[in-house]
Amino acid sequence: MTSIPTTMTAIDPAAPGGPEVLLPVQRPVPTPGPEDVLVRVAAAGVNRPDVLQRLGLYPMPPGTPSIPGLEIAGTIVAVGDAVSRWRPGDQVCALVPGGGYAEYCTAPAGQCLPVPAGMALTDAAGLPETWFTVWSNVVDRGRARSGETILVHGGTSGIGVTAIKLAKVLGLRIIVTAGSPEKTAAALTLGAHAAIDYKSQDFVEEVRTLTQGRGVDLVLDMVGGDYLPRNLKCLAEDGRHVSIAFQRGNTAELDLTAVMRKRLTLTGSMLRPRSIAFKTAIAETLEGAVWPEFESGRLQPVTDRIFPLAEAAEAHRRMEAGSHVGKIILSVTP
Numbered sequence: 001m002t003s004i005p006t007t008m009t010a011i012d013p014a015a016p017g018g019p020e021v022l023l024p025v026q027r028p029v030p031t032p033g034p035e036d037v038l039v040r041v042a043a044a045g046v047n048r049p050d051v052l053q054r055l056g057l058y059p060m061p062p063g064t065p066s067i068p069g070l071e072i073a074g075t076i077v078a079v080g081d082a083v084s085r086w087r088p089g090d091q092v093c094a095l096v097p098g099g100g101y102a103e104y105c106t107a108p109a110g111q112c113l114p115v116p117a118g119m120a121l122t123d124a125a126g127l128p129e130t131w132f133t134v135w136s137n138v139v140d141r142g143r144a145r146s147g148e149t150i151l152v153h154g155g156t157s158g159i160g161v162t163a164i165k166l167a168k169v170l171g172l173r174i175i176v177t178a179g180s181p182e183k184t185a186a187a188l189t190l191g192a193h194a195a196i197d198y199k200s201q202d203f204v205e206e207v208r209t210l211t212q213g214r215g216v217d218l219v220l221d222m223v224g225g226d227y228l229p230r231n232l233k234c235l236a237e238d239g240r241h242v243s244i245a246f247q248r249g250n251t252a253e254l255d256l257t258a259v260m261r262k263r264l265t266l267t268g269s270m271l272r273p274r275s276i277a278f279k280t281a282i283a284e285t286l287e288g289a290v291w292p293e294f295e296s297g298r299l300q301p302v303t304d305r306i307f308p309l310a311e312a313a314e315a316h317r318r319m320e321a322g323s324h325v326g327k328i329i330l331s332v333t334p
C-alpha cells in the first residue's frame with residue numbers, strides 16, 4: 001500500500017477574489033477523525049457554491065475547511081477507529097464539507113457511497129453534491145409523485161441535469177428553462193419533455209400552454225427574486241415551490257391570494273449546514289434507490305469538461321461563463 005505523505009497539493013486561496021486566486025499550494029494532509037475516512041482524491045466536482053465561496057459570498061458553516069470542493073471520488077487510504085463499512089483500497093465518491101480541491105480529503109464515512117460499477121472516478125466525483133441536493137428537495141421536501149409535472153429552472157446546470165435524470169426515474173413530466181437554444185436542445189436530449197428558452201420566451205405563458213392551463217405540481221427554483229411570483233403563477237392547485245438558491249435576489253413579493261386559493265406550499269433547503277446524520281440518511285437512500293440505476297446503465301452521469309487541478313481557475317471561468325452543460329470536474333491524482 002502507498003504510504004500517506006504529510007503534505008499535499010491543494011487549492012486554498014489566501015483571500016477572496018477572481019478565478020486567479022485558485023493557485024496550487026502545499027498544505028498538510030488532513031487527519032481523519034474516528035468516524036471519517038481519508039481519501040486519495042482522483043477527482044473533485046466543481047459546483048456554483050464553490051464560486052460563491054471563492055468570491056467570499058458563501059455563508060461558511062463554522063469549522064468548514066477553507067479548501068473549496070464539496071464532492072470527491074477516489075480511493076480510501078485510511079479509516080477512523082469507528083469506521084466498519086469501509087477499508088483502505090475501497091473506491092468511493094463522497095459528499096464533503098469542503099476540502100475537495102486537494103490530493104487528500106477526509107469524508108464522514110456515512111457520506112461515502114461506492115463508485116457505481118463501471119463508472120469512471122471523474123464521473124463519480126460529480127454525483128454527490130447535486131444528487132444529495134436534488135433528492136432531498138424534489139423527493140423529501142417537494143413530495144414529487146409519479147405522474148406529476150415538475151418545472152426545473154436552470155435545466156442544464158449541474159443541479160438541473162440531475163433534476164432531469166431523477167425526475168425521469170420518478171416518472172415525472174419534466175419542463176425546464178435554460179438560457180439559449182443550444183441549452184434547451186441539450187435539455188431535451190437529456191430527457192426533458194419540454195424546454196423553454198427563458199431569454200426569448202415567457203416561461204409563465206409557456207408553462208400555461210404546455211399544461212393546458214393546469215400548471216405544474218412542483219417548481220425547483222434556483223433563481224428567486226422576481227421569479228417567485230412568476231413561479232407561483234406556474235403552480236397547479238396543491239403545488240409545491242422549492243427554493244434552493246436565489247440568483248436574482250433573496251427577497252421577493254408574494255401574492256398570498258395565490259398561496260391560499262391554490263393551497264400552495266413554499267419550502268426550500270440548504271444542504272451544506274445539515275448534520276452528518278441527515279446526509280448519511282440521504283446517502284443510504286441514494287444507494288438503494290438511485291445507484292442501481294447507474295449500475296444498470298439506465299442512468300448516466302452528465303460530465304461537461306474535466307480540468308487538471310492546477311487549472312481550477314479555468315474550471316471556474318467556464319462555470320462563470322455559463323456555457324457548460326452538466327458537471328465540471330477537476331482531475332486531481334492519476
Ligand SMILES: NC(=O)c1ccc[n+]([C@@H]2O[C@H](COP(=O)([O-])OP(=O)(O)OC[C@H]3O[C@@H](n4cnc5c(N)ncnc54)[C@H](OP(=O)(O)O)[C@@H]3O)[C@@H](O)[C@H]2O)c1
Binds near residue numbers: 048049158269272
Ligand atoms: N440549496 C442547496 O443545498 C444547494 C446545493 C447546491 C447548489 N445550489 C445552488 O443551485 C444552483 C445551481 O448550482 P450548480 O452547481 O448546478 O450551478 P451551475 O451549473 O452554474 O448553474 C447555474 C444555473 O442557473 C441558471 N440560471 C441563472 N439565471 C437564470 C434565470 N433567470 N432563469 C433560469 N435559469 C437561470 C443558469 O442557466 P443558463 O446558464 O442557461 O442561463 C445555470 O444553468 C446554484 O445557484 C447553487 O448555489 C444549492
